[in-house]
Amino acid sequence: xxxxxxxxxxxxxxxxxxxxxxxxxxxxxxxxxxxxxxxxxxxxxxxxxxxxxxxxxxxxxxxxxxxxxxxxxxxxxxxxxxxxxxxxxxxxxxxxxxxxxxxxxxxxxxxxxxxxxxxxxxxxxxxxxxxxxxxxxxxxxxx
Numbered sequence: 001x002x003x004x005x006x007x008x009x010x011x012x013x014x015x016x017x018x019x020x021x022x023x024x025x026x027x028x029x030x031x032x033x034x035x036x037x038x039x040x041x042x043x044x045x046x047x048x049x050x051x052x053x054x055x056x057x058x059x060x061x062x063x064x065x066x067x068x069x070x071x072x073x074x075x076x077x078x079x080x081x082x083x084x085x086x087x088x089x090x091x092x093x094x095x096x097x098x099x100x101x102x103x104x105x106x107x108x109x110x111x112x113x114x115x116x117x118x119x120x121x122x123x124x125x126x127x128x129x130x131x132x133x134x135x136x137x138x139x140x141x142x143x
Contacts, residue, residue: 037073060136070128083127105135
């Protein structure tokens with residue numbers, strides 16, 4: 001059985017793969033220059049907003065997942081522009097999109113963070129888009 005987080009990561013990666021070539025549903029993918037630009041989809045934490053005991057004892061768990069989509073590329077003085085273009089395409093692809101098999105899930109864009117590093121004569125950059133995803137999972141009722 002696949003955990004809902006895995007299903008969500010894979011669904012987002014599949015959606016973004018329609019626009020980008022190198023999309024991975026993991027942050028653990030080693031990236032090389034030939035892989036760039038690359039998009040990484042991953043989750044960092046998940047909390048329970050409402051659990052079955054908050055209702056009548058028979059309800060679903062309402063979860064809130066911190067989901068990140070990180071775009072990595074290389075460049076020179078155009079790197080900020082390249083990262084902004086990648087971020088714009090990611091935002092547009094996920095704006096109003098419904099996750100298949102999770103029509104009640106709500107994906108909210110929270111913000112963007114960028115980072116750069118220089119290795120030798122190459123400059124690498126990343127833009128990380130943060131999303132909050134609220135969704136429900138069924139629970140087993142106590143007999």
